Amino acid sequence: MKIAIVNDLPLAVEALRRVLALRPEHRVIWVAENGAQAVQRCAEQRPDLVLMDLLMPVVDGVEATRRIMAETPCAILLVTSNMGANTARVFDAMGHGALDVVDTPTLAGTDPHAGAAPLLAKIEIIGKLIGDSAPARVDAARSAARSRKSCPQPLIAIGASAGGPAALATLLHGLPADFPGAVVIVQHVDEQFAAGMAQWLGQHSTLPVRVAAEGDRPAAGVVLLAATNDHLRLVAGGCLAYTPIPREYVYRPSVDVFFHSACALWRGGVVGVLLTGMGRDGALGLKALRDQGHHTIAQDQASCAVYGMPRAAVALDAAVDVLPIDAIAPRLRAALSMQPEPGGHDDRP
CATH class of the missing domain: 3.40.50.180 (Methylesterase CheB, C-terminal domain)
Known part of the structure; x- marks a missing residue:
């Protein structure tokens, strides 16, 4: 998967690069330091997935998500260091089309795979969504037995x-x-x-x-x-x-x-x-x-x-x-x- 990173913090960018390096099928194609750069880079080279920070100078992740989804739509995963403190921004960005949110991985700890697991799991799910061209297999058989209890309201x-x-x-x-x-x-x-x-x-x-x-x-x-x-x-x-x-x-x-x-x-x-x-x-x-x-x-x-x-x-x-x-x-x-x-x-x- 071709992945872009949008983050103004070098340590966060390095952490994301190390996580993605654990999966050879993922490749970082560019890095942007703010939302304005991200909008421009998406227009020049659209990735399969953008790992988007929320708090950045010039243009933040919410506005960058809005512009990208309006101009060169692609999958966007929000990656932030404090999800709880940024709840309103998360919902705003999801309202513009971001798919999900995950904590920024850290370089601390002796087991890199443990810290990388949440982000890689989200990326795997999004990868399946991007490649989902066939209808989901759903058991369409309907139960003949209905509840005996009346549910009069619609x-x-x-x-x-x-x-x-x-x-x-x-x-x-x-x-x-x-x-x-x-x-x-x-x-x-x-x-x-x-x-x-x-x-x-x-x-x-x-x-x-x-x-x-x-x-x-x-x-x-x-x-x-x-x-x-x-x-x-x-x-x-x-x-x-x-x-x-x-x-x-x-x-x-x-x-x-x-x-x-x-x-x-x-x-x-x-x-x-x-x-x-x-x-x-x-x-x-x-x-x-x-x-x-x-x-x-x-x-x-x-x-x-x-x-x-x-x-x-x-x-x-x-x-x-x-x-x-x-x-x-x-x-x-x-x-x-x-x-x-x-x-x-x-x-x-």
């Missing part, structure tokens, strides 16, 4: 990845405090950032936003966010649970896993929403929801930071509506009044 099932934080903030801002649907979000984000992301989204929402705990039941007027690196799913009784299976999925937590569980076990109506993101996660699940008569929405290309997941859904004819991000909340409000019964078919616009 469920708004939302999936997002790169660019998701900003898109989610826009969507949630458009939902009123008396919104009658139960909202569950699966965003590709490392579990250590889930609680902070819920708090951050709550600042943009009139609805309460919190992380989903094992055993929670989606409720009207509450937004629940997947909180671990395991997959969030619905189980019998309409409750939420986490599962590590399927273990081989690159996407964690997987939007497809949640959409398929909603398709099988939610007794009320479902509106599936697939937002910006790299790869194909959620496309097959959205298709399953539409095939069972539920309303489905995909974000349009013009408003996506990364038009990957919605593109895959559109290619499968999985979306009833393809909408810009600022039109999705109004469509959700309207959709609740025309939600078809599960199993029926209603593709009204």
Whole structure:
């Protein structure tokens, strides 16, 4: 993989070079000392992956991410020395299309492999995403047995990845405090950032936003966010649970896993929403929801930071509506009044 490093600290650059040298398939093609240089270098020689620092002179990592994704889009992994202190910047950069975040490795310690493992693991996952040209293998068999417990309120099932934080903030801002649907979000984000992301989204929402705990039941007027690196799913009784299976999925937590569980076990109506993101996660699940008569929405290309997941859904004819991000909340409000019964078919616009 061709990798670029954007960091103004020589020690950090050296640490990143040493980590990448542990894997011969990775090659550093250039180094930039600030975001302005990174934007220019990406235009001259686009890498497969940019390791982007957040705090830099001239142009910081957030603005550099925005410009790169607008002008010469490529995969961006945020690498920062203090993730906890830079939570807001992390979400801002992810809103512009950064895929993930990891701590800057250090040169301290006697075992270089131990310190390098978190960064190399993130790079491996992103490499799979970049090379993901085939649909994810998802067990599409639907359970015939549905929960006996009634779930009268509609469920708004939302999936997002790169660019998701900003898109989610826009969507949630458009939902009123008396919104009658139960909202569950699966965003590709490392579990250590889930609680902070819920708090951050709550600042943009009139609805309460919190992380989903094992055993929670989606409720009207509450937004629940997947909180671990395991997959969030619905189980019998309409409750939420986490599962590590399927273990081989690159996407964690997987939007497809949640959409398929909603398709099988939610007794009320479902509106599936697939937002910006790299790869194909959620496309097959959205298709399953539409095939069972539920309303489905995909974000349009013009408003996506990364038009990957919605593109895959559109290619499968999985979306009833393809909408810009600022039109999705109004469509959700309207959709609740025309939600078809599960199993029926209603593709009204």
